[in-house]
Amino acid sequence: MRSTTTAQASIRTRVRIPLTFGDGYSTIAQAVTFDGLADGREHLALLLGEPGLGEPGATPLVRLHSECLTGDVFGSARCDCGPQLREAAERITDTGGVLLYLRQEGRDIGLYNKLDAYALQDSGLDTYQANTALGLPEDARDYTAAAQMLAALGITELDLLTNNPDKARQLAGLGVGVRATVPTGVHSTPDNLRYLRAKAEVTGHTIDLAG
Ligand SMILES: [Zn+2]
DSSP, rough: OOOOOOOOOOOEEEEEEEEEETTTTEEEEEEEEEEEEHHHHHHOOEEESOOOOSTTTOOOEEEEEEOOOIIEEEESSSSSSSHHHHHHHHHHHOOOOEEEOOOOOHTTOHHHHHHHHHHTTTTTHHHHHHHTTTTOOSSOOOOOHHHHHHHHEEEEOOEOOSSSSHHHHHHHTTTTTEEEEEOOOOOOTTTTTTHHHHHHHSSSSOOOOOO
């Protein structure tokens, strides 16, 4: 059960990490870890650019990125996670803000279940139908820990970089002020087109897929 009053988390460590992506893009992150997160997982906040946290009137650009081992690390073309992560790093660096890297592999069904779902998708199901066929939720993600991280960073209002209306809804329900929703780019490939189409049609992601 989600609660509108989230327990308080606190900052554990801040450490500087220079980042370089596969295409050569570089930026510098201040990585922040936390104590007291609701689900007990090791989520990470990356502060990028000049987020102006704690300054009056500052509205940082924030992305909630759910971990995707295959996409983020190995460059899988079955989803758009890798390109979205890369895009977010640059856009947040330019604007100033925070990337929350949430340990919610496969919309939080886990890596092995995600690969089981891929196998079902290869027989014709879409990404949501495959989860259902496995007896798993279409999307199991809960953003309570994300709201706790934002609160610990002193962020009460933000612009949210996302195409996923559920993220903005959940954050608002957790007491986070979402001033605006900023869409991400569309990163379609022949291999992820069906996946992106399902996100747009089943869960109302704002993804403009021409054709
Ligand atoms: Zn992915």
